[in-house]
Amino acid sequence: MDNLAAIFHYASTSTSPPAAASSQLSLNMANHYSHADHNYNNRYSSSPQSDDDHDLRLIGENRTGGSDNVVVADRISPTTNSFSTCGGDDLNTSTASAKLNIRKGEKKIRKPKFAFQTRSHVDILDDGYRWRKYGQKAVKNNKFPRSYYRCTQQGCNVKKQVQRLSKDEGVVLTTYEGMHTHPIEKSTDNFEHILTQMQIYSSSLEYKI
DNA sequence: CGTATTTGACCCGCGC
DNA sequence: GCGCGGGTCAAATACG
Numbered sequence A: 001m002d003n004l005a006a007i008f009h010y011a012s013t014s015t016s017p018p019a020a021a022s023s024q025l026s027l028n029m030a031n032h033y034s035h036a037d038h039n040y041n042n043r044y045s046s047s048p049q050s051d052d053d054h055d056l057r058l059i060g061e062n063r064t065g066g067s068d069n070v071v072v073a074d075r076i077s078p079t080t081n082s083f084s085t086c087g088g089d090d091l092n093t094s095t096a097s098a099k100l101n102i103r104k105g106e107k108k109i110r111k112p113k114f115a116f117q118t119r120s121h122v123d124i125l126d127d128g129y130r131w132r133k134y135g136q137k138a139v140k141n142n143k144f145p146r147s148y149y150r151c152t153q154q155g156c157n158v159k160k161q162v163q164r165l166s167k168d169e170g171v172v173l174t175t176y177e178g179m180h181t182h183p184i185e186k187s188t189d190n191f192e193h194i195l196t197q198m199q200i201y202s203s204s205l206e207y208k209i
Numbered sequence B: 001c002g003t004a005t006t007t008g009a010c011c012c013g014c015g016c
Numbered sequence C: 001g002c003g004c005g006g007g008t009c010a011a012a013t014a015c016g
Helices: A002-012 A019-043 A191-208
Strands: A055-064 A068-076 A113-119 A131-138 A145-151 A159-164 A171-177
Touching: none
Parallel strands: A068 A113
Antiparallel strands: A055 A068, A113 A171, A131 A145, A145 A159, A159 A171
């Protein structure tokens, strides 16, 4: 999970204020994809294909405008090494946040966005949160539509976009926007649970030593 | 019957 | 100003 740690570090050192919120968001992201990893592998563990050993790779930061930045990561198969780096082309962030309305006297504040490319056969990766779909749009130069989701938790304004790349149909690009204001919903049988148990176990070991 | 999804309309920013 | 593309709304529909 070195790459995941790299993403965490990268995001937490981004210039988008406030740094604390950014750090927490990136931590959320790490949680997200820990879950995605776990569920994905569970779901396809019986698959004869062996390209389920994914790696999450940070492929750059897409910064447009003042404070709108997108951390783009890429989950690749180390066996085939066949990831595409078309995130910059297909992720149009110049207008993605244009709808963030400004009321009178308010300054335009763009939330940081974090995008991940995931090599997956399914569009919807189970990241542990409950999402409600509120829109779908055709994307230019892409035969697959982009889906828009909002976190169903009341008061939590986190959004995500999911789209499959037409350049590489095996790659799903997920863009998160905002920060969850609540704990993850699924509490059992997920990677975070396992991680927690591991931490408890390791700390108890330290205690014994 | 309550909740989630679908989908066309609408809004907004941007480039020409 | 106009058209285009992206993002959101909300009524209709589907689903459990």
